[in-house]
Amino acid sequence: MSQFDDTRLDDLAALRAADHLLRRLAMAGARVRAELEAAEEALAKVESDGFRPRAVVAAGRDARLVRAVLEPVCPVPFLAWPGPGLPGWAGPLDLVVILSGATEDSEAVSAAGEAVRRGCGLVVATPADSPVAIASAGLRHAIRLPSQSDDQLASAVAVLQALHQMELGPEVDHKAVAAQLDEVAIECSPNNDVASNPAKDLALVLADALPLVWGGSVLAARAARRVVESIRLASGRPALAADAGHLLPVLSQPPRDLFADPFDKPEELRPALIILDDGVDDPGVAEHRRKLESKAEAHDVRVHVVRQADGTDIARYAALSQHGRYAAAYLGIGLGRYGTATDIDPDEPGNPSEDPAW
Structure with a gap:
């Protein structure tokens, strides 16, 4: 299994190797x-x-x-x-x-x-x-x-x-949809380092995890499926999007062995619960989320929330999906799945540091 290297997320050569993918994401709006x-x-x-x-x-x-x-x-x-x-x-x-x-x-x-x-x-x-x-x-x-x-x-x-x-x-309101996608592109730009980039932060969560992605509303659930497709494609790893009833049993993991030797053998991927929150105020959705978060806490499963509560239904869906796609791209970069660009001339046209698409 490929090892995740978080230094690649801010490495110019590694980002340049994935230029085709990051550029396409940036141009969604x-x-x-x-x-x-x-x-x-x-x-x-x-x-x-x-x-x-x-x-x-x-x-x-x-x-x-x-x-x-x-x-x-x-x-x-x-x-x-x-x-x-x-x-x-x-x-x-x-x-x-x-x-x-x-x-x-x-x-x-x-x-x-x-x-x-x-x-x-x-x-x-x-x-x-x-x-x-x-x-x-x-x-x-x-x-x-x-x-x-x-x-x-x-x-x-x-x-x-x-x-x-x-x-x-x-x-x-297609202009609002495009504007939301532009905002995600700015937030998740490769120019932003790990400390200020929500997609790179999520990629760190996914680095050693089996992603379990859940969206409570109909649209958030659809976005979860899109995010999982991107994660599978970018990483070559399994990932699951499902309703709460199907995810709850998967969260029942034995506690992590704090005294295990990390160099003895590679540790199996542990679940990480990714919640896509589109701001829908529904008692049923809130109850399912409470059960998932309680089960995750009880079994030492990390929880990460991606929230987008502003805009029309389709704009919120677009923003949540795009955040997940960026995170999947950075996961693939961290795993070294896009090759490595070398001998980059800083004055070469298309250099990420000079290109406004970045």
Whole structure:
């Protein structure tokens, strides 16, 4: 197992080796703005005409994120469909929502083709020349939002804006979402050392831990799953996102042996409970959190809280997810999984110390 070296988190060469990843994280807010700017013309034509679909079916990438935002407030039944195709009952009275990137997505293509065949209403976010765009071209009154990248969050914000204008979802405020992502990028910038960087601080927690990530609300739980995916990808280690009922048994660990010889054999990863708090005031959520924290304290399990209570639902989700993605990136850097850049010329263009993206 790779050993975590915390000095890499502030080491220019190690950070430079992960430039591609950190730069993409830093530009998340810009991608949201670009997505909405590209969709501006299409969104200007979207409005509620008083007609409500019988149901909304979301298919393709991040359909569950759309469901997490819409389901509590949507005035009609909502279904996230894993595909392929569409549920048998879907027809002209129903609205199909599809998020798809430029890469091949057979399930999204299948759903788009079925929506055309059955005459469903359709809202699709995809690049103009993608297979999904081609499959949905036969539907005359479809709302097509031209995606600018493979950023699932940016596409989801554009789709949610369209659904809000159709009076099927809550206010999105994409500018607030982008601003939240910019704030996270500033807080978690590689220019900030471990002492002042919340993502590097969380990476230190994850360094020798089996991460158990919990979010109490529907959106925080969705963010937890996104964070866990990033941790697994960045570290090659296991990580778990689940509800309180599934996490409580995992927290039942024997106490740490304070007298064990650390050089005798590598110690197994112990659980660390990461709580994503989006400020939702709900008695059920509070009770689950109390049980988790009590169990963690009783079994010597470290607890780390990431809190984001300001902004719209999707803005809080975006900030929590992004904090976790940054922490996962720094975990991978600390484990040396991105290689090592050497012989860096301080005057070379793109040097992190001079690049505003950093």
